[in-house]
Amino acid sequence: MEAESQASAIIPLALPKGAEKFCELCQREARLQCSKCRVTFYCAAEHQQADWVGIHKRICQLLVPIRALPLRSLQQTSHTETQIKKLIEICRLVAQSKLSEGKHQEALPAAQLCLRCSIDVHGPNTVQLVPAYLLLAEANMGEKQAQNDFLSQAEWAVLKSPKCGLTIHHQLHRSLGRLHVATGDLDTAFYDFANDIYFATEEYGLDSTVTSRGYFLMADVFTKQGKIPTVRSLYSEVARIWHSHLTRLLETHIQTGVCFDQTCTHALDEMLRTMLEFEQKDTRKDPARIAVVAHCLAMLSFLGGDFLKVITSSLFALKVTVLVNGSKITKKKKKVLLTRLYNTETPINKLQLFL
Ligand SMILES: [Zn+2]
Ligand SMILES: [Zn+2]
Numbered sequence: 001m002e003a004e005s006q007a008s009a010i011i012p013l014a015l016p017k018g019a020e021k022f023c024e025l026c027q028r029e030a031r032l033q034c035s036k037c038r039v040t041f042y043c044a045a046e047h048q049q050a051d052w053v054g055i056h057k058r059i060c061q062l063l064v065p066i067r068a069l070p071l072r073s074l075q076q077t078s079h080t081e082t083q084i085k086k087l088i089e090i091c092r093l094v095a096q097s098k099l100s101e102g103k104h105q106e107a108l109p110a111a112q113l114c115l116r117c118s119i120d121v122h123g124p125n126t127v128q129l130v131p132a133y134l135l136l137a138e139a140n141m142g143e144k145q146a147q148n149d150f151l152s153q154a155e156w157a158v159l160k161s162p163k164c165g166l167t168i169h170h171q172l173h174r175s176l177g178r179l180h181v182a183t184g185d186l187d188t189a190f191y192d193f194a195n196d197i198y199f200a201t202e203e204y205g206l207d208s209t210v211t212s213r214g215y216f217l218m219a220d221v222f223t224k225q226g227k228i229p230t231v232r233s234l235y236s237e238v239a240r241i242w243h244s245h246l247t248r249l250l251e252t253h254i255q256t257g258v259c260f261d262q263t264c265t266h267a268l269d270e271m272l273r274t275m276l277e278f279e280q281k282d283t284r285k286d287p288a289r290i291a292v293v294a295h296c297l298a299m300l301s302f303l304g305g306d307f308l309k310v311i312t313s314s315l316f317a318l319k320v321t322v323l324v325n326g327s328k329i330t331k332k333k334k335k336v337l338l339t340r341l342y343n344t345e346t347p348i349n350k351l352q353l354f355l
Contacts, residue, residue, distance in 0.1 A: 007048045008035040024051050025109060036060050039067035054109030055094055062087060081121055088117045088132075095135045100267040104139050111135040127161040130154045130168050134175045141182070151179055170199035170214075177217060186221050193218040212241040216271055223278075232282065235275045239292045242272070246299040253303060265304055272297050291320040 009032060021030040023043035030041035032048055037060045042048040066083055091114035098107035115132035122128035133154035140146040154172055158164055177192030197214040204210045219234035252258055276293045279285065294317035301309035 006035040007032040007042065007045060009033075023047055024056070025112070034060060037064050037067075039063050050106075051109045054098075054106050055091060055113055056109070058094060059087060059090060059113075062090075084117050084121050088114055088121070091117065092131060092135065095139065097264075099135070099138050100264050102266070104141050107135070107139040111139045125157060125160070127157045127164040127168065130157050130164070130172060133157070134171055137175055137179070144183070147179060151176060166199045166203040170196050170203060170210075173199065174214065174217065177221075181217075181220065181224075186224055190218070190221050193221060207241055207244075209241060209245050212238045213271075216275075228282075231278065232284070235278060236289055236292070238271070239275060239289065239296060242268070242296050243292050243299075246296055246303070249303060250299050262304065265300065269297070269300060272300065287320050291317065294320050 021033070021041040022028065023030045024040050025047040026043060028043045030043055032042045032045065034040040034042075034048065034056065040051075040056060040060070040063060042051065062083070066080055066087070091110045095107045095110035095114060098104075098110065111132065114135060115129060118126075118129050118132045133150045137147045137150035137154070140150065151172075154175070158168060158172055173192045173196040177189045177196055180186070180189035180192060193214055197211060197218065200208070200211040200214050215234045216238050219231045219238070222228075222230045222234065272293055276290065276297065279290045279293055294313065298310065298313040298317040301313050
């Protein structure tokens with residue numbers, strides 16, 4: 001069962017003398033404290049609840065050894081530094097997964113803490129703060145001013161450290177590109193996504209799924225500019241990369257039972273659906289291209305363990321596959337194709353109940 005958040009009034013006698021407490025989320029004077037760790041403070045119940053949902057329930061107990069220490073010894077202890085780095089990683093992953101589910105508001109507490117901890121470890125104005133700035137920029141989607149501020153700080157940090165890694169450059173350009181799409185500045189967005197793809201290719205390779213996201217975002221710019229033939233070729237490149245990646249994941253899953261990392265499932269599902277819609281509405285509709293995207297969606301739902309989705313997406317994938325082959329679907333053919341599609345008999349037994 002999931003733990004519930006609990007707050008109690010601050011007991012001043014239990015705290016070091018003269019130590020003023022500030023709200024974890026807004027930095028205003030605190031009146032409440034988390035009754036589980038007793039080292040985290042809030043101005044009001046709303047902020048305590050928002051922080052609990054956003055990040056605190058995952059790190060409540062991790063904060064006790066870090067925050068219970070006096071500040072001076074904290075800076076001196078390398079063990080504490082290791083713990084804070086672990087905390088940064090947790091915050092980054094939580095913020096990223098909430099963002100990929102479109103929960104921008106909920107991602108804010110984790111992104112904010114990620115930045116504060118990064119400053120504690122690496123100091124202000126360092127390039128190591130860039131991932132946190134980018135998370136905050138994305139969490140503030142819709143708040144143009146705040147988003148701009150975080151991206152400017154990230155740009156400045158990167159400018160000051162010419163030797164920072166390729167990943168940072170690719171992430172920064174991707175975020176800037178998104179911002180420019182949102183403001184309608186398509187030329188600048190094009191420049192940023194081109195840079196994003198360049199740096200991602202250098203670091204991860206042409207065929208990597210990381211780079212493919214850059215192609216997808218670039219295709220969105222071309223869609224807005226009405227350059228459909230380019231969109232078509234970019235989408236088929238993205239579909240090809242994901243089809244072979246998902247096929248590999250599915251094989252590993254079937255052979256070893258290793259579970260699929262669900263962090264980016266939502267964003268991937270959305271991306272594939274956008275592409276499927278484009279392919280279906282395309283004036284030069286090509287069943288082969290539709291089939292590749294449909295197979296990707298079917299594999300994704302299979303890896304996600306959602307059998308109802310597997311059935312609908314598999315049947316759709318089958319229909320288009322059969323269309324490519326130019327013949328009717330018979331019950332026997334359904335079974336053969338499903339077996340081929342998933343390269344296993346196991347899910348077929350479950351699926352057959354519905355056929
Ligand atoms: Zn507050
Ligand atoms: Zn707590």
